[in-house]
Amino acid sequence: MKAAVIGATGYGGAELIRLLQQHPEATLHSFHSSSKEGESIEASYPHLQTVSGMALEAIDPEKIASETDVVFTATPSGVSSELVPELIDAGNRVIDLSGDFRLKDPKLYEQWYNKKAPDETVLQNAVYGLTEWLEADATEAQLISNPGCYPTAALLGLAPLMKQNIANPDSIIIDAKTGVSGAGKKATPVTHFTEMNDNLKIYKVFAHQHTPEIEQVLSGWNSQTGPITFSTHLVPMTRGIMTTIYAQGPDGMTAKELTDLYQESYNDSYFVRVREQGTYPSTKEVYGSNFCDLSVALDERTNRIMIVSVIDNLVKGASGQAVQNMNRMFDIEETAGLGFAPVYP
Numbered sequence: 001m002k003a004a005v006i007g008a009t010g011y012g013g014a015e016l017i018r019l020l021q022q023h024p025e026a027t028l029h030s031f032h033s034s035s036k037e038g039e040s041i042e043a044s045y046p047h048l049q050t051v052s053g054m055a056l057e058a059i060d061p062e063k064i065a066s067e068t069d070v071v072f073t074a075t076p077s078g079v080s081s082e083l084v085p086e087l088i089d090a091g092n093r094v095i096d097l098s099g100d101f102r103l104k105d106p107k108l109y110e111q112w113y114n115k116k117a118p119d120e121t122v123l124q125n126a127v128y129g130l131t132e133w134l135e136a137d138a139t140e141a142q143l144i145s146n147p148g149c150y151p152t153a154a155l156l157g158l159a160p161l162m163k164q165n166i167a168n169p170d171s172i173i174i175d176a177k178t179g180v181s182g183a184g185k186k187a188t189p190v191t192h193f194t195e196m197n198d199n200l201k202i203y204k205v206f207a208h209q210h211t212p213e214i215e216q217v218l219s220g221w222n223s224q225t226g227p228i229t230f231s232t233h234l235v236p237m238t239r240g241i242m243t244t245i246y247a248q249g250p251d252g253m254t255a256k257e258l259t260d261l262y263q264e265s266y267n268d269s270y271f272v273r274v275r276e277q278g279t280y281p282s283t284k285e286v287y288g289s290n291f292c293d294l295s296v297a298l299d300e301r302t303n304r305i306m307i308v309s310v311i312d313n314l315v316k317g318a319s320g321q322a323v324q325n326m327n328r329m330f331d332i333e334e335t336a337g338l339g340f341a342p343v344y345p
């Protein structure tokens with residue numbers, strides 16, 4: 001299977017190159033840049049030195065489609081919406097990492113992303129790629145829309161609860177924190193060193209573009225879902241997301257029953273590891289890996305449920321899940337190229 005990466009000089013693209021280079025069944029055929037054609041990838045990312053030996057190529061959809069089986073678009077929202085239909089028309093199968101093909105309602109997309117919605121036919125044919133809970137046959141998909149980093153952590157945390165209708169859907173609060181690499185490679189006035197070192201910031205209050213994505217999926221799982229409350233914070237670390245999710249549970253359930261439900265729900269999911277009752281994951285425990293580690297707790301005094309989920313935003317939150325989706329698309333072992341343990345400490 002030959003793969004190409006577009007947006008190769010971004011953090012998501014670099015992570016795709018790292019993962020695809022050691023994938024047992026995929027060959028990294030080419031990587032593409034809109035600004036650095038002809039340069040080596042080492043010029044942008046010395047850590048990839050000796051790994052590829054190839055130069056960055058221009059983005060030519062026809063050429064890419066004629067030479068490869070699958071292309072990853074690790075490009076910004078608003079760019080993917082232009083690029084992906086061209087790749088699809090040229091016959092490529094595509095896994096897009098941006099937010100452009102996640103929201104099925106174009107008006108909602110325009111409202112939250114403040115950009116023109118993508119081509120309607122391509123949008124409606126896109127399969128939402130939360131891999132553990134795919135709702136369509138990935139082997140048939142021409143386009144998989146990779147979930148956002150926060151939605152991945154939040155939805156994996158909420159799925160057993162919502163699918164079993166255990167919590168009051170109106171009571172859900174998702175309190176999320178991310179490392180700075182979530183903002184991409186380019187430094188901004190919000191993310192540069194003096195702003196983020198030794199600092200903690202809340203951002204996009206009641207305005208985060210992942211809010212409707214989470215609501216869209218939750219309402220597919222449970223028709224009683226209303227608007228959620230979602231807060232996002234930047235913390236001074238490079239990678240990692242933690243979501244702490246609160247919901248009102250039913251009378252009479254025990255903490256052990258809830259943990260058992262989570263462990264059963266993810267029994268067959270290699271990449272979701274449910275912790276023993278009373279133990280909680282930290283972001284470093286999934287660093288550099290495709291794992292999502294989860295804990296669920298129940299305060300039997302108040303019936304409040306608390307779920308803690310952690311992922312690496314660049315792996316399970318982006319490029320790792322994209323490779324996991326490629327594995328599903330081509331019907332190969334889901335863990336191929338991804339089954340390694342996190343880097344620790």
Ligand SMILES: NC(=O)C1=CN([C@@H]2O[C@H](COP(=O)(O)OP(=O)(O)OC[C@H]3O[C@@H](n4cnc5c(N)ncnc54)[C@H](OP(=O)(O)O)[C@@H]3O)[C@@H](O)[C@H]2O)C=CC1
Nearest residue numbers: 007009010011012033034035074075076097098182184185
């Ligand atoms: N960082 C994260 O944790 C996550 C990111 N995402 C999403 O994945 C995508 C990539 O993110 P990330 O790698 O962090 O972003 P970066 O900003 O680090 O990289 C994006 C890359 O896109 C390319 N690009 C920019 N403008 C254009 C254009 N007009 N045409 C073609 N290519 C362009 C650039 O590469 P070049 O100049 O070489 O073309 C750039 O390096 C984004 O949509 C992001 O929202 C999703 C989940 C998590």
Ligand SMILES: CC(=O)N[C@@H](CCC(=O)OP(=O)(O)O)C(=O)O
Nearest residue numbers: 098099148149178180182183209
């Ligand atoms: C730290 C930081 O700024 N993180 C970004 C994550 C962006 C992202 O992944 O965007 P899409 O999924 O919408 O493409 C944010 O919160 O907007």
